Amino acid sequence: VFNKHPSVSPEVRERVWQIALSKHYQPCQAARTLVTRRTNMIGLIISEPITRLFTGPFFPALIQSIAEACNQHKYYLTLVLMTTNTDREALYSQTLHSGQLDGAIATSLVLDDPLLLHLQTSQLPCVLVGHHPGYPQIPSVDVDNVSGARTMTEYLISLGHRRIATITGPLNMISGQERFQGYRQALSQAGIEYDDALTAEGDYTEESGFDAMKRLLRANPTAVFAASDMMAMGAMKALAQTRWRVPEDISVAGYGDAPIATFVEPSLTTMQQVVPDLGRTAAEMLIALLNDPSVVARSQLLPTRLIVRHSTRSIA
Amino acid sequence: VFNKHPSVSPEVRERVWQIALSKHYQPCQAARTLVTRRTNMIGLIISEPITRLFTGPFFPALIQSIAEACNQHKYYLTLVLMTTNTDREALYSQTLHSGQLDGAIATSLVLDDPLLLHLQTSQLPCVLVGHHPGYPQIPSVDVDNVSGARTMTEYLISLGHRRIATITGPLNMISGQERFQGYRQALSQAGIEYDDALTAEGDYTEESGFDAMKRLLRANPTAVFAASDMMAMGAMKALAQTRWRVPEDISVAGYGDAPIATFVEPSLTTMQQVVPDLGRTAAEMLIALLNDPSVVARSQLLPTRLIVRHSTRSIA
DNA sequence: ATGAAAGCGCTAACAT
DNA sequence: ATGTTAGCGCTTTCAT
Numbered sequence A, B: 001v002f003n004k005h006p007s008v009s010p011e012v013r014e015r016v017w018q019i020a021l022s023k024h025y026q027p028c029q030a031a032r033t034l035v036t037r038r039t040n041m042i043g044l045i046i047s048e049p050i051t052r053l054f055t056g057p058f059f060p061a062l063i064q065s066i067a068e069a070c071n072q073h074k075y076y077l078t079l080v081l082m083t084t085n086t087d088r089e090a091l092y093s094q095t096l097h098s099g100q101l102d103g104a105i106a107t108s109l110v111l112d113d114p115l116l117l118h119l120q121t122s123q124l125p126c127v128l129v130g131h132h133p134g135y136p137q138i139p140s141v142d143v144d145n146v147s148g149a150r151t152m153t154e155y156l157i158s159l160g161h162r163r164i165a166t167i168t169g170p171l172n173m174i175s176g177q178e179r180f181q182g183y184r185q186a187l188s189q190a191g192i193e194y195d196d197a198l199t200a201e202g203d204y205t206e207e208s209g210f211d212a213m214k215r216l217l218r219a220n221p222t223a224v225f226a227a228s229d230m231m232a233m234g235a236m237k238a239l240a241q242t243r244w245r246v247p248e249d250i251s252v253a254g255y256g257d258a259p260i261a262t263f264v265e266p267s268l269t270t271m272q273q274v275v276p277d278l279g280r281t282a283a284e285m286l287i288a289l290l291n292d293p294s295v296v297a298r299s300q301l302l303p304t305r306l307i308v309r310h311s312t313r314s315i316a
Numbered sequence C: 001a002t003g004a005a006a007g008c009g010c011t012a013a014c015a016t
Numbered sequence D: 001a002t003g004t005t006a007g008c009g010c011t012t013t014c015a016t
Helices: A013-022 A029-036 A058-072 A088-097 A114-122 A145-158 A174-189 A206-219 A229-241 A275-291 B013-022 B029-036 B058-072 B088-097 B114-122 B145-158 B174-189 B206-217 B229-241 B275-291
Strands: A041-046 A076-081 A103-107 A126-129 A140-143 A164-168 A199-201 A223-226 A251-253 A270-272 A300-302 A305-307 B041-046 B076-081 B103-107 B126-129 B140-143 B164-168 B199-201 B223-226 B251-253 B270-272 B300-302 B305-307
Touching: A029 B029, A041 A058, A041 A275, A058 A076, A058 A275, A058 B058, A058 B076, A076 B058, A088 A114, A103 A114, A103 A275, A126 A275, A140 A145, A140 A275, A145 A164, A145 A174, A145 A223, A145 A251, A145 A270, A145 A305, A164 A174, A164 A206, A164 A229, A199 A206, A206 A223, A206 A229, A223 A229, A229 A251, A275 A300, B041 B058, B041 B275, B058 B076, B058 B275, B088 B114, B103 B114, B103 B275, B126 B275, B140 B145, B140 B275, B145 B164, B145 B174, B145 B223, B145 B251, B145 B270, B145 B305, B164 B174, B164 B206, B164 B229, B199 B206, B206 B223, B206 B229, B223 B229, B229 B251, B275 B300
Parallel strands: A041 A076, A041 A103, A103 A126, A126 A140, A140 A300, A164 A199, A164 A223, A223 A251, B041 B076, B041 B103, B103 B126, B126 B140, B140 B300, B164 B199, B164 B223, B223 B251
Antiparallel strands: A076 B076, A270 A305, B270 B305
């Protein structure tokens, strides 16, 4: 009653406030939710086997930026993680339909992710981090994977490289496919024939980059474009083991601008993706949607930028 | 009514279930909470300026392991992060008293953290990751900082080092103080006099390690013990810039066994702390407490283990 | 300007 | 074994 009503005041107002504060009174969210139908809770659903989840800096940065944006707008963030032994169906329907969440941000979806259907039928407002061509109506924020990968590959070509290998991301994820696509676009635009022996699939982790590089060595590339910095670092580790020098014998390029990429010797040439922008944009998009369901959220594609460091060199 | 009652069944049970499933029916948590007084929600409160938060692998691993344990026990995890412009008092009292949380896990507290008082007055069941001597009654899980740091320092001493510098963690945090204390214990046990010029305070970040190392160089150490791997890596960067070779000219040791520490050249000697164990233990402790408030949770100290890699060498 | 009352969707205790 | 009912703590509406 005394919560926000502008009419009650002159009388006891001040005294009530004092007492409330001193007793740490907080209105019970559950009761409030029951009538207002709002929880002020946003769920971040990371639909990825957890083993991969926190090996790179991407998710931490994403979580942080989303949490920050949520806090700023008085929302809470709850983390919905998939564990290996989680019953996904159960978790999804529970999470999405129990009314615990005002909205959801989902990320790291595979192409045929069951979450997408759940999201649709649930009618829960949501925003994707990473777009999905099969569900264009779900608003999303993403980096421009195709053009980023193309830019990097073009850069390697401009350095005189012809035998450019690639370590792709998981090809069952959009980002993996698109970066691969960008790579092929650049090759074909430069009139370089695509060679299957120069492609190896990874899963964004360092280990997968290491393994992929070992396989690629047989094809004698002069450069390699890895679809994530972690894989690029794994590749460099494999190269070091086999006494290839970077960048003298082979140029290595990554994707994502992981802070760690400045550390390795030589520091890694990479495509910058501003993860905090991704997270903040997604959160603000969702919150705008929640505050006014009539707004039509427009999906966004954030730019990437080439960062040249010391792991690539010209072979002119 | 039909939820779990063991008596209702034989009749329509099955049909009701089918319909429920097909309509994605989920009981409304808010209403349920209102009467049961349980939310199945656990809050992870990270009481640290976010700038530091995700620069290392510690928090990601901690979050992941806690989330995993929570999911396993049908709890949700909500993340309570401090942003630079957050009103801490408001956030605390809201979070702790609004009944949104069945319990809390708090970490990264500074010595006089206001959260501790809030936690006490709120009566909310909670577990600390990282103990606090001023609040021994709050159950906690921690790694053995003192003995870990002592072990590492003893190891450096056993390698023949005498002029051992240290880059401490934040001295307003228990872990920072204790690792420093372990370092001093080892020195004094070996009869080496403590030299203030060989100590520099950092804040666990790589940048602070870099800066600290620059300052320490004037004191001509033959070894340096950094209280975190990230600081050790910053130190190695500073050393590389000034042409000190590791480990030929100076040995470098870290703390925490960050995965990244295997990457640097040379790979980093460090103290292993099993972060997933920290998180899981904390979560399970809290959940046990929630399920049966009569249990008295016993604080735990998890062991650390010396991992010798290539950044340290004997100067015998 | 203030007080009273209805009802959100559930659970638990009770009555059949 | 099943159906009925009270009330959890709030917001909102309506009556004073």
